[in-house]
Amino acid sequence: MTSLPPEVVAEVGQVRLFNKWSFDDVEVKDISLTDYIQIRNHVYLPHTAGRFSVKRFRKAQCPIVERLTNSLMMHGRNNGKKLMATRIVKHAFEIIHLLTDQNPIQVLVDAIINTGPREDSTRIGSAGTVRRQAVDVSPLRRVNQAIALLTIGTRESAFRNIKSIAECLADELINAAKGSSNSYAIKKKDELGE
Numbered sequence: 001m002t003s004l005p006p007e008v009v010a011e012v013g014q015v016r017l018f019n020k021w022s023f024d025d026v027e028v029k030d031i032s033l034t035d036y037i038q039i040r041n042h043v044y045l046p047h048t049a050g051r052f053s054v055k056r057f058r059k060a061q062c063p064i065v066e067r068l069t070n071s072l073m074m075h076g077r078n079n080g081k082k083l084m085a086t087r088i089v090k091h092a093f094e095i096i097h098l099l100t101d102q103n104p105i106q107v108l109v110d111a112i113i114n115t116g117p118r119e120d121s122t123r124i125g126s127a128g129t130v131r132r133q134a135v136d137v138s139p140l141r142r143v144n145q146a147i148a149l150l151t152i153g154t155r156e157s158a159f160r161n162i163k164s165i166a167e168c169l170a171d172e173l174i175n176a177a178k179g180s181s182n183s184y185a186i187k188k189k190d191e192l193g194e
Contacts (some may be wrong), residue, residue, distance in 0.1 A: 007071055016126065017065060030113045032139045033113060039063070048066060049081060050066075065141075069082065070082070072088055072165075074151065088166045092104075092167075092168075092170040100174060107174060108173055110177035113151050115188075118179050123154065150169075153188075154172045154184075156184065157172065
């Protein structure tokens with residue numbers, strides 16, 4: 001009986017996103033967000049059909065790429081079109097790899113870390129007199145807001161534009177990962193921080 005060559009055996013053991021991108025070399029550089037950016041559960045597709053909304057905080061266990069995919073399905077005409085959202089993410093990741101030559105999952109993680117606002121303002125005071133008070137933001141809310149800002153920025157830039165939404169998502173993620181102010185999410189985060 002002949003055994004398989006070692007490189008084939010090594011390939012079989014690895015679960016890669018879209019059968020291309022490895023999760024192994026991805027690191028979360030912000031220690032406070034390590035529990036909330038889920039990259040330990042390796043998946044082939046960002047479509048686990050998991051019930052992450054059943055219990056509070058369970059969505060932190062949802063793979064981070066799937067959370068991005070779900071967030072793309074916003075606005076009535078896009079509700080429930082997860083295959084379309086998955087295709088957009090797949091194309092965007094291809095573009096990110098071509099432009100930056102990095103692992104797109106790492107670019108996504110860096111973008112989320114850079115765009116989650118660290119502080120926010122809340123309204124204090126009852127009827128009539130309202131003043132704003134600066135408050136710290138919890139890690140889960142930082143991740144939630146980062147994903148929301150990234151996808152809102154993508155949707156706005158793709159609307160009435162010759163560029164496809166996948167190209168816009170790729171640009172948004174690359175700019176956000178660099179911390180560039182060309183990114184909608186970074187601009188919004190700076191507004192919230194003021």
